[in-house]
Amino acid sequence: MAAWADTGGMDVRFVAGFAVITTDPALDKNLFVKTLGLPxxxxxxxxxxxxxxxxxxxxxxxxGVWPLNEAAQTCFxxxxxxDTHLVxxxxxxxxxxxxxxxxQELVDRGFRLVHETRTEPWQQVVARFQSADGLLVGVCFTPWMHEG
Structure with a gap:
């Protein structure tokens, strides 16, 4: 079994968040809230x-469950x-x-940012890019996850 190579990558602290991106918010909300019982x-x-x-x-x-139109508004x-980006x-x-x-490390490694670093209205600092298969990936600093 091959060992993972130490690439000297950025220091990720934790996964700050994950969200399904949906074209049908009501249907997916029903799935995650009513069927799976998530709060x-x-x-x-x-x-x-x-x-x-x-x-x-x-x-x-x-x-979270993030409507595609709201993700588009946030990113673009x-x-x-x-059409220039995978959905x-x-x-x-x-x-x-x-x-x-x-x-900057992402850009230096050849990734194209969806948007530069910025502070969102909810006070999270984030830059986003997409993986080769279209996963929307953010590197962020989320202040309330560091309080207390």
Whole structure:
């Protein structure tokens, strides 16, 4: 069995969040809330959002169901996902201490950022890119996950 090579990659602290990206928010909310019984709620800080999430699902710091149109708005400032990028089915975010350095390391390794490092309205600092298969990946710093 081959050992994993030490690539000297960025220092990921933990998985800050995972979300299903959906084209049918009501159907997927029904699946995760009513069928699976997850305690998902809409964010208080983003009225009129169909996004639902919980930070109380065992084993996950944050689990959500993110409508594709809201992901497109967050990433590209428009209501539709652009044809220039694969449509993602999920997103995962990795917590790092220095988002700017992590984003630059990604660019240096040949990844194209979906958007540069920025602070979202919910105060998370994040830069996003996509994997070869379209997974939306973020490197982030999530302040409330460090309090207390």
């Amino acid at each position: 998902l709620q809409p964010p208080v800080s983003v009225p009129d959002s169909e996004y639902v999430y919980s930070e109380n699902v065992a084993g996950a710091k944050h689990f 400032g428009q209501q539709t996902w652009p 993602p089915q999920a997103t995962i975010e990795f917590e790092v201490d220095d988002v700017e350095s992590a984003a």
